[in-house]
Amino acid sequence: MSSPGVPLPLKTEHSTRDRLYLNFLNVIPFLIGSIAILRDSPKWVAVYIGIALFFFLVIELRFACTHCSYYIRSKNCVKCMMLPGIPKIFKARPDPHSPIEKAILALGALPVFLFPVYWLIKDPLLLGAYVVAWALFFLTARRYECVRCINFECPMNRVPAEVKEDFEKKGGLSGNIEISAENIRLSGTDRCASLRAEHEFKDFLYWNFVTLTILFSAGLAIGISSTGWLLTYIFIVIFHFGILEQYFFCTHCPYFVRGEKCLRCMMNWGWPRHFKPVPYPPGKFDLAITSLGFVIVIFFPLPWLLKVPFLLGTYLVAILIFLLTIWRYECGRCIYFGCPFNRVPAEVRKDYQK
Structure with missing residues (x-):
């Protein structure tokens, strides 16, 4: 079969398991941050939740998701691994991100990550767990999802350039990476999910x-x-x-x-x-x-x-x-x-x- 360097096929759709798993990883750091804040004031927890919801449902949805292929492919509601079922309240934008949009995204993300730090530094255990939880989320997403994601505009996307070109030539019809007998047997094609013969x-x-x-x-x-x-x-x-x-x-x-x-x-x-x-x-x-x-x-x-x-x-x-x-x-x-x-x-x- 293949070496670990063979790229995995692109994922054109997300399953319910994808959504449950990635959102489970994503909710852990927010839960840790909320616990730290709750020890001081329930009102600030509400503020924290409000900041997170505003970022994900407004800023990210408008300035990031509207450029995403998963968003563009969706009809009435978003069908992606992170925001499933959210209404498409913004118009799809198939063009690349502008510098202003990137700046707004960066500024919008900072409060989400930094807001609970004031309370977290009071408890080194919670602070450590918070950092590790975010590290696990980003490392896992980058390692297993970003290498097969069709959102090529995302700065974390790691799909090789030749795979992107091949995908675009085919009109975005590449298959998903479901580990099946048929896919594994097709080792050497762009639809295979090959066995891992070696580790790195x-x-x-x-x-x-x-x-x-x-x-x-x-x-x-x-x-x-x-x-x-x-x-x-x-x-x-x-x-x-x-x-x-x-x-x-x-x-x-x-x-x-x-x-x-x-x-x-x-x-x-x-x-x-x-x-x-x-x-x-x-x-x-x-x-x-x-x-x-x-x-x-x-x-x-x-x-x-x-x-x-x-x-x-x-x-x-x-x-x-x-x-x-x-x-x-x-x-x-x-x-x-x-x-x-x-x-x-x-x-x-x-x-x-x-």
Whole structure:
């Protein structure tokens, strides 16, 4: 199949799952900001909500969305991943953004991001969570959505120039990136969602950033009460991911043999390969041991997290984001077919193995 550099096909439409997932990511920083403000004054929360609504429903809709292909394609209501069902109260403008429109957008966005900072700096935990939440949203959108978005006017758009030209020549008829057997089999065409044969260092950076969000919130909750138990938790995490998971799960993975002396996968980049690859899928015993290790890692910090509700919420939301994101964007094109979460169709697996 393909290398990680092969561009994914453009997404001409958004599904309900797209809207739910991206809006879930988007609402998290707003919720954190609202919590910080609410501790001081409910009235200022109302002001904050008003500022956000004015930006998204007026400024962004008029000065950004009207130039967007998704907006232009919609009939009566907007059909995009961020503002579904909003009436098209402004006229579509297929021409590029003017400098004035870009300036208005930038000035309009600043209050949305900066308004809650006054209250957030009073609580370093909330401030950190706020920054991380926005970082997760933008990194995820840029990494998985901006590379296949047909809104070429957006400054975050990362679709290669040749793909844009090809899309425009075809009159905007490129297919969506739904991970299906038909699309994956069409590897090498502009409609394929090809399997990921290799990982890159940037994959490792992204996924470990998401993972560290989980581990940091748990470690912080434990560390507040006991340094000894924190060291125990760190040992458990290192033992599970560095030894237990590698031996019983990773040795069966095709990515395990990538690289020379060190691993080259999105979760373990540069980690020494202590064990020999196993050329067959993991058995029930391997999966049971790996699952038990994950259960211990996940549930071990709960007694301490229950004492700090905010960290408990951060921990659970971070786990949910991790699972939703990896299931949505990675499991449908992963070549580790022995993994119980793999979503590549059976006929595509057979074709790849041949």
